[in-house]
Amino acid sequence: MSNYPHMLAPLDLGFTTLKNRVLMxxxxxxxxxxxxxxxxxxxxAERARGEVGLMVTGGIGPNLEGSVLPGAAMMVSQDDIDNHSVVTQRVNDAGGKIAMQILHAGRYAYGPKCVAPSAIKSPISPFPPTELDAAGIEKQISDIVDTAVRARQAGYDGVEIMGSEGYFLNQFLVTHTNKRTDEWGGSYENRMRLPVEVVRRTRAAVGDDFIIIYRLSMIDLIPNGSTHAEVVQLAKAVEAAGASIINTGIGWHEARIPTIATSVPRAAFAWVTKKLMGKVGIPIITSNRINTxxxxxxxxATGYADMVSMARPMLADAQFxxxxxxxxxxxxxxxxACNQACLDHTFSGKISSCLVNPRACYETELVVTPAQTRKSFAVVGAGPAGLSAAMTLAERGHQVTLFDRANAIGGQLNMAKQVPGKEEFWGLVDWYKTMVADMGIETRLGQSVTADDLTxxxxxxxxxxxxxxxPAIAGQDAPNVLSYIDVLRDKAPVGKTVAIVGAGGIGFDVAEFLAQEGSSPTENLPDWMEEWGVSDPEENRGGLAPEGPKPEAPARAVTLLQRKAExxxxxxxxxxxxxxxxxxNMKGVRMMGGVNYESVEPGGLMVSFGEARENPTLIEADTIVLCAGQLPERSLADELIAKGMSCHVIGGADVAAELDAKRAIDQGTRLAATL
Known part of the structure; x- marks a missing residue:
């Protein structure tokens, strides 16, 4: 019997059956x-071979004005149909099903031709939208319906109509963005007219044997957002209009509440989906921070949904x-849920990938094949770079010995996992332990390595x-001056007032570690909701607590300092x-840029400001923590080179900028794939 009988159960949609309850x-x-x-x-296709029940593509624009940005993919021509047919054929050949998401961005479209229900500029785009007239609205409906028809012609098993996250259809639903007084505005019946009409006309155009998913915002997390009663009203209307499935959308992109980052508790919003269960007769999907x-x-199993959506986990492992x-x-x-290689790349105009799995979206480029000749490799350093290299070498059939001076693998990940909001790093380190053992990689831990050990x-x-x-600060050898390693790894005692030297990623991690005391809100959903001001949309419109965020009092008074004047x-x-x-900010951490570190004094840290080193100021602190950056640890590499022995240097030993696990893992994987 399966360990996951509910997740792996088929889902009968009448005209077709999904093999399990997992949506990518x-x-x-x-x-x-x-x-x-x-x-x-x-x-x-790689995800289809991994047996996911149904996949949804990235957002495809129905027209130029609705595209997320200039040059974004659209489905508007026969060429588009032919190109997408390559995808659907490959997926179907792999035994999978795939739906195309139709995404009209509305005022979120990053271009001067964007349109919206009302001419209200988005806070996340520089372009004010044009308010649509009746003919303009009709054009948008027709274009969305035509896009669905083309998706069917291209071989897709269905479409997902994007109606959440603050995009076009969502913008019509709430008075926050819809100030119209015609039949498309005013009462909620009028405001929901557009999404319902889109679903109704799409169903009429594509026929009965085609999946239509409607992505419905179940908690907007913005002022004047939808109430739960309105969500239910829309869900029933969308069902009656012909939707096959309702998917959960959480929060608008402009909402100032995190919804998918690693600090958000697992399945943090499943309770919102559960509120709709039993109120419609079609399956409901829940989403966000479901990753195992x-x-x-x-x-x-507990009745929160009929199906689960997992997006980024399918980047991390296509065989989930x-x-x-x-x-x-x-x-x-x-x-x-770090976002470093997926969403950060998306919003920077780069191809997405995955910190944990650099092959994601590079399946045709980063190919790991069996080695023609089996060799013995020494990998010195069991942090992210060394682990990724060792695992890729072992996957290719090489014999690998992994060394580290620490008594456990993981390197700096073992410090990151101590930070509140980064609890997922525990699972990452555990996964590395599992894989090292399963792949037969020999480990030699707790010992320093010299060139002679590697001959x-x-x-x-x-x-x-x-x-x-x-950082060479005068007086930094005082007993109350610690490094971030002392604090995160060695748990050195820290006073009640703290000055942190350096406000990069490590400085922020240390500040969060020291400002929080007791259990992390990431591990306790009610605490997290109170901290960020999330409430029940049945009680408060949009799911925003009227009193706003209510974080716990900080454990310490922390000042975060940096040299850069930014x-x-x-x-x-x-x-x-x-x-x-x-x-x-919610923890009252004071942040200061443009400082010079003059000296450690009995009462704290003396700083000055600007190139002229003006306005000397004592930052009162019981403890000073140094997070002033890193340098490559190259002593072993230098020793090997001096002895005429070849070696490959990767990760922080190569480039020490911050603690970039994304670059380290990618570099280790790519190198090992070629050796």
């Missing part, structure tokens, strides 16, 4: 924009479902990581940096 949710990867349709097809088979099974079916869930590469190997990879940069945290992740800044 829509992700805009940027692949369609490459116009390399073999590459697009292989990305989806156990979480998915629990959500389904097949591994669960085989009873091998421990080998599933975990999505840690018997065919090749050596040096992944020895980084050492903290010395806003601290400016260089953090594109889609998560604002969350870290907001979290620290």
């Amino acid at each position: 949710g829509s992700m805009h990867t940027g692949l369609e924009e490459t116009k390399d349709w073999n590459r697009v097809a292989e990305f989806y 088979p156990d979480v998915a099974e629990n959500v389904l 479902v097949s591994k669960a079916m085989a009873g091998n869930a421990a080998s599933i590469a975990p999505c840690i 018997g190997f065919d090749d050596v990879i040096v992944a020895t990581g980084v050492v903290p940069r010395d 806003k601290p945290g400016k260089r953090l992740g594109k889609t998560t940096g604002w969350i870290h800044r907001a979290a620290l």
Whole structure:
């Protein structure tokens, strides 16, 4: 019997049956924009071979004005139909089903031709939209319906009509963005007219034997958002109009509440979906921060939904479902919800991938094949770079010995997992332990390595990581001055007032670690909801608590300092940096840029400002923590080179900028695939 009977149960839609209850949710990867349709097809086909029940593509525009940005993929011509047919044929040949998401961005469209119900500019786009007249609305409906017809002609099994996250159809639903007084505005019946009409006319155009998913925003998390009663009213109307399935959308893109980042509790919004269960007769999908088979099974078994949507977990491991079916869930590469290689890439105009799995979206380029000649490799350093290299070498059939001076693998990941909101890193380290054991990689831990220890190997990879940069502050040898390693790894005692030198990613991590005391809100959903001001949309419109965020009092008074004369945290992740800044602001952390570190004094840290080193100021602190960057740890590599021994240097030992696990894992994987 399966360990996941609910997740792996088929779902009968009448005219077709899905093999299980797992939806690969829509992700805009940027692949369609490459116009390399073999590459697009292989990305989806690999997930189909992994036995996912149904996939949804990234958002495809129905017209120019609705496209998310200039040059974004659309479905408007016979050429588009022919190109997408390559994808659907490959997926169907692999035994999978795939739906195309129709995404009209409305005022979120990043271009001057954007349109909306009312001429109200989005806070996340510089372009004010044009208010549509009646003929303009009719054009949008027709274009969306025509796009669905073309999707069917291209061989898709269905479409998902994007009606959530603050996009076009969602914009008509709420008075926040719809100020119209005609038949498309005013009462809720009028405001919901557009999405219902789109579904009704799409069903009439595509016939009865075609999946129509409607993505419905069940909690807007914006002022004047929908109430739960309105959500139910819309869901019933969408069902009557011909939808096959309702999918859950959570929060608008402009909402100032995190919804998918790693600091959001697992399945944090499944309770919102559950409120709709039993009120419509078609299946309902729940979404957001569902990243393991156990979480998915629990959500389904306890009646929160009929199906679960997992998007980024399918980047992390294309074989997610097949591994669960085989009873091998421990080998599933975990999505840690970091956004670093997926959403950060999307919003930077890059091809998406995955920090944990750099082959994601590069299936045709980064190919791991069996080695023609089996060699013995020494990999020195069991952090992300060394682990990814060791695992890829072992996958190719090489004999691998993994060294590290620490007594456990994981490297700096073992410090990251101590930070509140980064609990997913525990699972990542555990996965590495599982894979190292399963792949037969020999480990030699708790010992330093010299060049003489490596003479018997065919090749050596040096992944020895980084050492903290010395900021050379006068008096920094005082006993109350600690490094981030002392704090995160060694749990050194820290006083009640703290000055942190350096406001990069590590400085922010240390600030969050020191400002939080007791259990992390990420591990306790009610605490997290209170901290961010999330409430029940049945009680408060849009799901916003009227009193706003109510974080716990900070455990310490923390001042975060940096030399750069810019806003601290400016260089953090594109889609998560604002969350870290907001979290620290709620904890009262003071942030200062443009400072010079003059000296450590008995009462704290003396700083000055600007190139002229003006306005000397004492930052009162019981403890000073140094997070002033890192330098490559290259001593072993230098020793090997001096002895005439070849080696490959990767990860922090190669480039020490911040603690970039994304780059380290990618580099280790790509190198090992070629050796």
